[in-house]
Amino acid sequence: MIRNVLLASMLGCLAVAPVPAQQKPPAPGSPKDFVLPTARRFTLANGLPVTMVPFGQVPKVAIRLVVAAGNVYEGKDEVWLADTTGSLMREGTTSRAADAVARAFAGMGGELGVAVGADETSVATEVLSERGAEAVQLLADVAQHPRLPESELDRIKGNLLRNLAIQRSTPQAIAQERFAQLLYGEHPYGRIFPSEAALRGYTIDQVRAYYKKHSAAARARLYVAGVFDAAAMEAAVRRAFDGWERGDATKAPGVPAAAAQRFALIDRPDAPQSTVLLGLRVPSPSHKDWVTLEVADSLLGGAFASRITSNIREQKGYTYSPFSAIDAHPGQAHWVETADVTTKVTGESVKEIVYEIERLRKDAPPADELRGIQNNLAGLFVVQNASRSGVISRLSFVDTHGLGPDYLSTYVKRVMAVTPEDVKRIANEYLTPDKMTMVVVGDEKTVKPQLTQWGSK
Numbered sequence: 001m002i003r004n005v006l007l008a009s010m011l012g013c014l015a016v017a018p019v020p021a022q023q024k025p026p027a028p029g030s031p032k033d034f035v036l037p038t039a040r041r042f043t044l045a046n047g048l049p050v051t052m053v054p055f056g057q058v059p060k061v062a063i064r065l066v067v068a069a070g071n072v073y074e075g076k077d078e079v080w081l082a083d084t085t086g087s088l089m090r091e092g093t094t095s096r097a098a099d100a101v102a103r104a105f106a107g108m109g110g111e112l113g114v115a116v117g118a119d120e121t122s123v124a125t126e127v128l129s130e131r132g133a134e135a136v137q138l139l140a141d142v143a144q145h146p147r148l149p150e151s152e153l154d155r156i157k158g159n160l161l162r163n164l165a166i167q168r169s170t171p172q173a174i175a176q177e178r179f180a181q182l183l184y185g186e187h188p189y190g191r192i193f194p195s196e197a198a199l200r201g202y203t204i205d206q207v208r209a210y211y212k213k214h215s216a217a218a219r220a221r222l223y224v225a226g227v228f229d230a231a232a233m234e235a236a237v238r239r240a241f242d243g244w245e246r247g248d249a250t251k252a253p254g255v256p257a258a259a260a261q262r263f264a265l266i267d268r269p270d271a272p273q274s275t276v277l278l279g280l281r282v283p284s285p286s287h288k289d290w291v292t293l294e295v296a297d298s299l300l301g302g303a304f305a306s307r308i309t310s311n312i313r314e315q316k317g318y319t320y321s322p323f324s325a326i327d328a329h330p331g332q333a334h335w336v337e338t339a340d341v342t343t344k345v346t347g348e349s350v351k352e353i354v355y356e357i358e359r360l361r362k363d364a365p366p367a368d369e370l371r372g373i374q375n376n377l378a379g380l381f382v383v384q385n386a387s388r389s390g391v392i393s394r395l396s397f398v399d400t401h402g403l404g405p406d407y408l409s410t411y412v413k414r415v416m417a418v419t420p421e422d423v424k425r426i427a428n429e430y431l432t433p434d435k436m437t438m439v440v441v442g443d444e445k446t447v448k449p450q451l452t453q454w455g456s457k
Contacts, residue, residue: 031378033412034385040230046217046246050237052224055391061132061226062388064124065143066396068250069214070117072188079194080160085207086116087156089123092147101142108135112142118189119329119400126388129227133236140240148211150204161199168193171268171275171441179277179439182262183334187255216247221399223392255332262437263454267444274346274442278353279336282430285328285401289426291411295418296426297326299373300360301337307356308337318342318349330400335431343443347450360427364420378412
């Protein structure tokens with residue numbers, strides 16, 4: 001009884017308590033420039049550039065060797081040969097078995113990573129600072145003297161075949177493959193997946209030949225970031241890499257001129273969703289308009305608060321997570337909007353995406369809307385540079401695209417300097433709907449009547 005009286009009394013107090021007025025959040029501060037500590041840069045006699053950056057206070061150091069040995073250097077019948085080679089590079093060196101390499105890196109507080117991308121292959125680790133010089137030696141051994149054992153080739157190919165089967169079963173990967181083909185044709189950028197027969201047929205001789213052709217000092221760059229003894233680290237780098245063969249400089253195949261607008265509808269019978277990709281080729285990061293193009297992309301579809309996302313996700317509920325992005329390569333790039341939309345509104349979704357593009361081409365965005373996008377983009381840039389590996393990724397991006405030593409320190413300023421009229425100009429110059437290529441993977445019998453305008457392309 002007493003508890004009930006007390007409870008009633010408490011509820012009564014709550015009922016008459018005044019509701020505090022909603023407070024207005026403080027205005028966001030001005031984005032600050034990213035300041036990178038002074039880097040030590042030098043080049044070995046064999047042509048290997050080295051960049052070492054003291055960063056942070058945690059006693060760890062990240063080391064990454066970036067080599068121009070990505071998929072772009074594969075022949076027409078060699079798709080994923082670079083991936084096969086990269087996977088085999090994890091299988092030990094000529095002097096150490098794979099498990100010995102793994103145990104050695106683990107004893108330093110890290111592990112070996114080998115990643116293959118469209119343009120580059122990276123060999124990397126992140127270890128305790130006190131073991132940094134030792135890690136450089138081991139990483140150099142992996143990069144320069146991989147065992148590439150024939151005994152592991154079938155297992156590696158089996159793993160890649162399973163990965164291929166999984167990817168080919170998803171509408172997103174199917175759409176990406178066709179989109180790349182339409183955008184880049186026979187160029188390696190247009191070849192995303194190998195055939196099963198080609199992948200199964202790769203021999204150890206092909207792998208070793210690919211490695212020998214593309215792994216050399218003149219095709220590589222070495223990065224070190226974190227807490228380390230600069231003199232000891234430089235001495236370790238020189239001991240580890242001075243003897244690496246210079247080799248030939250990087251020479252990727254030229255990219256053909258952009259094709260005219262194209263359209264492809266790939267049938268996925270009775271699919272509840274359609275996967276839509278819409279985009280075109282745009283200037284690369286080395287172009288003067290790159291930063292403004294990034295801002296325009298972020299406003300249009302690249303940020304969660306972007307116009308396309310607000311339209312077809314928040315307002316209309318056609319899709320859950322649409323997004324746009326710029327995929328960059330040396331001297332090349334393309335912009336693409338991607339959305340998985342409900343089948344019955346595929347046509348309406350495309351219509352709204354194009355509407356938002358045309359709206360940006362017609363009217364400059366309000367200054368306050370643009371400022372919010374700029375703040376977000378500048379903030380993301382600083383966050384992405386808040387780790388050792390993030391700093392290395394940015395440094396590598398700058399070197400890959402020849403952006404100059406002040407790119408990172410002036411990036412935020414240039415983002416914040418973009419005006420509404422700049423965004424409108426960029427949209428008019430580069431984001432032209434009647435030049436865009438579109439790929440749709442969905443239920444053809446339902447989707448095709450919704451896309452008659454595109455189906456005639």
